[in-house]
Amino acid sequence: MKIYDIVVVGAGPAGMMAAIRAGQYGKNVMLIERNETLGKKLKITGSSRCNITNTAPLDTFMEKFGRKGTFFRSAFAAFSNKRLISFFGFKGLKFKEEKQGRVFPISDRSRSVIKVLKEYLSENSVKINYNTRLNGIKKKNNYFSLDLGNDNYMATKKVILATGGVSYASTGSTGDGFSIAKKLGHKITPLKPGMVPLKTTEEWVRDLQGISLEDVHLTFKYGKKKLISDVGNLIFTHFGISGPLILDLSCQIVPIIDKNKTIDLFIDLYPKIKHHELKEKFIDEIEKRSKTEFKNFMRLFTPNRLIFVLVELTGIDPKKKVNQITKGERNAVLNLLKALPLTINGVLPIEKAMVTCGGVSKNEINPQTMESKIINGLYFAGEIIDFCAPSGGYNLQEAFSTGYLAGESAAKNLE
Numbered sequence: 001m002k003i004y005d006i007v008v009v010g011a012g013p014a015g016m017m018a019a020i021r022a023g024q025y026g027k028n029v030m031l032i033e034r035n036e037t038l039g040k041k042l043k044i045t046g047s048s049r050c051n052i053t054n055t056a057p058l059d060t061f062m063e064k065f066g067r068k069g070t071f072f073r074s075a076f077a078a079f080s081n082k083r084l085i086s087f088f089g090f091k092g093l094k095f096k097e098e099k100q101g102r103v104f105p106i107s108d109r110s111r112s113v114i115k116v117l118k119e120y121l122s123e124n125s126v127k128i129n130y131n132t133r134l135n136g137i138k139k140k141n142n143y144f145s146l147d148l149g150n151d152n153y154m155a156t157k158k159v160i161l162a163t164g165g166v167s168y169a170s171t172g173s174t175g176d177g178f179s180i181a182k183k184l185g186h187k188i189t190p191l192k193p194g195m196v197p198l199k200t201t202e203e204w205v206r207d208l209q210g211i212s213l214e215d216v217h218l219t220f221k222y223g224k225k226k227l228i229s230d231v232g233n234l235i236f237t238h239f240g241i242s243g244p245l246i247l248d249l250s251c252q253i254v255p256i257i258d259k260n261k262t263i264d265l266f267i268d269l270y271p272k273i274k275h276h277e278l279k280e281k282f283i284d285e286i287e288k289r290s291k292t293e294f295k296n297f298m299r300l301f302t303p304n305r306l307i308f309v310l311v312e313l314t315g316i317d318p319k320k321k322v323n324q325i326t327k328g329e330r331n332a333v334l335n336l337l338k339a340l341p342l343t344i345n346g347v348l349p350i351e352k353a354m355v356t357c358g359g360v361s362k363n364e365i366n367p368q369t370m371e372s373k374i375i376n377g378l379y380f381a382g383e384i385i386d387f388c389a390p391s392g393g394y395n396l397q398e399a400f401s402t403g404y405l406a407g408e409s410a411a412k413n414l415e
């Protein structure tokens, strides 16, 4: 039976990069992918525009990966955001920077990223077996036997598992790598949804489906604790709320919901104006338009479709002339504009999350090489590793960086 130097399992960004890097060392590399194409998830990233990385410095990158983010130091150092940009730039792919340092290809197409990866795979003679699903791994003396089903086996000296998480399973990431790693003795930390929309108790959010609130600020309160967001955008959905602000905080919210069951959320629609300044503006406008009906007057302060919700929540007669609004009623309106209350009572399932938090425990992976501390010659790359990062290009950079380091380490280990 032919014995490959390295078999990489999973042709997502992590697996493709691992195979390319190992190929650059002249190794005999096989990339296996259960789908009929490469990078099915990569294709839909960033709404098919692919937010590939971020311009943030290395320290910020590690912070984004939480308390144990320093685990990724060697990987980010081996293949940094700058190296990623020049790696793709070398093949003519140019990038642009958007809000908060988010980097996208100028083409606004994830396909152009995949095209470059394909070029690198081919020029480094990486063999690719599509429609090939790994079922299990056995280590026999100095090589691994890969069970590909129907009595098909493949032999290799090193294996890199880059099978992703369990979110968006239709892209091929169904968590196979977790059960395979577990059978080999690895600990899998609990899998939780990361970057996931939130569900609310209030029914009125359904009527606002599709409405977005721009530049708002969120305060989540649970017990005596608070979780405070940056200023950003939120979108109402038929089940609750989503949008960048929500997705980014959701990693922190999921464990709180698990424990507390509900969290109170307060949305500040005017985060840049203090309460008393908003009050002055409100009174000024009342003086200018004293005979205007309350529901029409509120157009000055909120998006149209939100008006009827606010009006209902204040209990003020929508036809009341604004000069007849009492001080108590005015305060009720101002309080809603500065702290519109919602009750978060759950999150969407992990399948609908953009990333999977949890996975192969970092304690059992050597951060310098991505090699398993339990099985020599077995490496991990990408979302299969236990971590949770927000949006902004951090997840793809992690996949490329760990893939690069795993590919390089596996290749060097053969020399």
Ligand SMILES: Cc1cc2nc3c(=O)[nH]c(=O)nc-3n(C[C@H](O)[C@H](O)[C@H](O)COP(=O)(O)OP(=O)(O)OC[C@H]3O[C@@H](n4cnc5c(N)ncnc54)[C@H](O)[C@@H]3O)c2cc1C
Pocket (backbone or CB within 6 Å): 009, 010, 011, 012, 013, 014, 015, 032, 033, 034, 035, 038, 039, 040, 041, 042, 044, 045, 046, 047, 050, 051, 052, 053, 132, 133, 134, 135, 162, 163, 164, 165, 167, 168, 171, 172, 173, 174, 175, 176, 177, 353, 354, 355, 381, 382, 383, 384, 392, 393, 394, 395, 396, 397, 399
């Ligand atoms: C809708 C959406 C948008 C996103 N947008 C962004 C973004 O703009 N920026 C960002 O940084 N991150 C984004 N992410 C997250 C990012 O896509 C992932 O973190 C990244 O794809 C993980 O890469 P990976 O290579 O580890 O895994 P994956 O991309 O999941 O690839 C794993 C591959 O392994 C294959 N596989 C699985 N099991 C087997 C098996 N048993 N045998 C053979 N092959 C197997 C799968 O078919 C798949 O092709 C987004 C995610 C989603 C769902």
